Amino acid sequence: MTPEPQKQRNFVLGNALLALAALAIFFFGPLWERFGIGALVGWMVLAAVGVYLVTRDRDTPGGP
Secondary structure, eight states: OOOOHHHHHHHHHHHHHHHHHHHHHHTHHHHHHHHTHHHHHHHHHHHHHHHHHHHTTOSSOOOO
């Protein structure tokens, strides 16, 4: 059974944002010097939105 296009799009977009957040970690020193606390807030928002999009359309509820 193939996933719905909307679910697949959200999953791919979420993974792309998480990859961008992971890439930002490598350049966090220069980002911090340029943007200060904004770099940290931006990274946290990127990671949070990425995780939200990846986990948003799960078919099974989480938990034990």
